[in-house]
Amino acid sequence: MTEAQSPRPTTDEILAECPRFRVLVVGRSGVGKSSLINHAFGIDLATVAHDKRGTCNIQDEIISPRNAYFVLHDSMGFEPGNTKEFETAKEFFKSRGKKVPLKDRVHVIWLCIQVPHAGSRVFETGDEEFLKLAATTQVPVVVVFTKFDVLCRRMERTLTEEQVKLDANQVQRLCSQRAEDEFKKICLAPLQNMDPTPRHARTSGLGANGSRDRRGLADLIKTTLHLMGETRGFARKVLMNVNNAQITETVWFTSAIAQRGSAQANIDGSIKIGMRKYWRGIASSTRFPGFKLQNCLNTLHIDIVTSWNFSDPDELLHCDEFLQKMQQVTQLVVPKEDETKDWFGNLKDVFAAAGTAGTFHPVALPIVAGIGLSGVFIKWLATVYKRTSSPETLRLFMGYIVDLTLVLDQLFVIVSALPPANLLTHTEIDAALGKYTADAVNSVHAEIRKYCNEATFGKICRSNKAEEKITELIEKHRVRWEERQP
Incomplete structure (x- = not known):
């Protein structure tokens, strides 16, 4: 297909300014970060070289040839009292903040927290300190609670003999409701204590047949895009800076293109990109x-x-x-x-x-x-x-x-x-x-x-x-x- 003497695609203009959606994912080993990234962005992190298995450097750019519009920074999390780790994080945010070109900035942070076992603490002190640090950078943060399916299975073990005899659909609804109630108590309540307006999503691991948690992925992407949309609105209403509004809108477009976990996000992105120029009128x-x-x-x-x-x-x-x-x-x-x-x-x-x-x-x-x-x-x-x-x-x-x-x-x-x-x-x-x-x-x-x-x-x-x-x-x-x- 030739593009000679054709109107310039709007996506060319957007991607010239911000060619990749840059995500910082924070979370300890085993929390499910790799699986989450693989399915949300349609890549395979196992094919991307790392210096050492199980280790990561927050400064490294992890780029997959399978998705040209996405770049990952990975952090193992932050231990409380570890001054060196927090200084490294501060330097990273400074090097990827608003003083650098749009394409080099961190656009969103996903803080991955595994849904805890009964009686265990959901947030470590290092997580709380990191959220405070991230807040000073004005980078949107989504707290991603992973392995929600483990909590659902735990609820199955609490069923009485009479409840076990119910039909499969009734058992599933009962366990889902109990898991939802438990999730609100052990995960959302502590998060709301730290932030009265938290942005969060939850995902499950892979099923026995390798199936994906499509709804969880779609909700995470929807939450991320909505949060970035709010940032765009903030830029317009408070800063009254047209250029800044345009910049954050460009990042929203690139993020919608980069993700591969939500058809609705693709539709929304396609419509918004079309409306920016050629569809309108x-x-x-x-x-x-x-x-x-x-x-x-x-x-x-x-x-x-x-x-x-x-x-x-x-x-x-x-x-x-x-x-x-x-x-x-x-x-x-x-x-x-x-x-x-x-x-x-x-x-x-x-x-x-x-x-x-x-x-x-x-x-x-x-x-x-x-x-x-x-x-x-x-x-x-x-x-x-x-x-x-x-x-x-x-x-x-x-x-x-x-x-x-x-x-x-x-x-x-x-x-x-x-x-x-x-x-x-x-x-x-x-x-x-x-x-x-x-x-x-x-x-x-x-x-x-x-x-x-x-x-x-x-x-x-x-x-x-x-x-x-x-x-x-x-x-x-x-x-x-x-x-x-x-």
């Missing part, structure tokens, strides 16, 4: 005139795919083959319905060849492959975008943004079943395309056509609210897989 955009429609589409494609940050070293999601497959899907929503035959020929023959009865709207992947890219569509994409847009152009942009976002949402679900840092292949991509075209594209395209009806097109252009409809369609048709996790 897309019905009559002043950003695209003078560029060919194909090149405008290329830029939208790059921004959306980059926002999802799949482990894709072969750049399968950026190659012409995938771009053409996406265009095969979106092209069907572009022409007027009475001009469909002029663009694609007799679709009834295509449906018959595929062994499927249907009309223009029902689309499945084999049918899309049978249609191929229309010659009329290809020729139309080679035309230059004009300031006075058309219903066809608006349907193209809306359709492509929503189609691609929802295909990647399906792909996220498929990839989530694979081990961390597993490389993307055509198999997963084609499966995501097939799932989306079978389940949702019909409804999505029908809603876009209804919205872009020519009778209302002038009103749409004047209101410049098409981007709100795009967001609405994505929200309505996304998988919502994380919400269904136990």
